[in-house]
Amino acid sequence: MATPKFRKSRANTHMRRSQWKANNTALQEVRIDGQTVRIPRRLVKAAQLGLVDVEEF
Template identity: 75%
Template sequence: MAVPKRRMSRANTHHRRSQWKADNVALQEVTIDGVAHRIPRRLVKAAQMGLVEVEQF
């Protein structure tokens, strides 16, 4: 793993961190009780089992 040789200035650190952006969660279309919903993939199984309220998405 790369290790910095010297301390990075506060301005450079903030500038580097400000460029990082999180991606939006990819939604998957799922039919539950005859109604199509778009929910995150990690919640599909829980939604099909009725453990998660689908209306909040």
């Protein structure tokens, strides 16, 4: 892991952190119990098995 060799100023640290952006979760359309819902891909199987309440989304 890279380690800084010198102290970084607070302004430079905040400038670096401000450039980071999180991506929105990609949603997938799935038919569950006759209705089409858009849920994250990682929850599709759980929703089909009835382990996740679909009305939350």
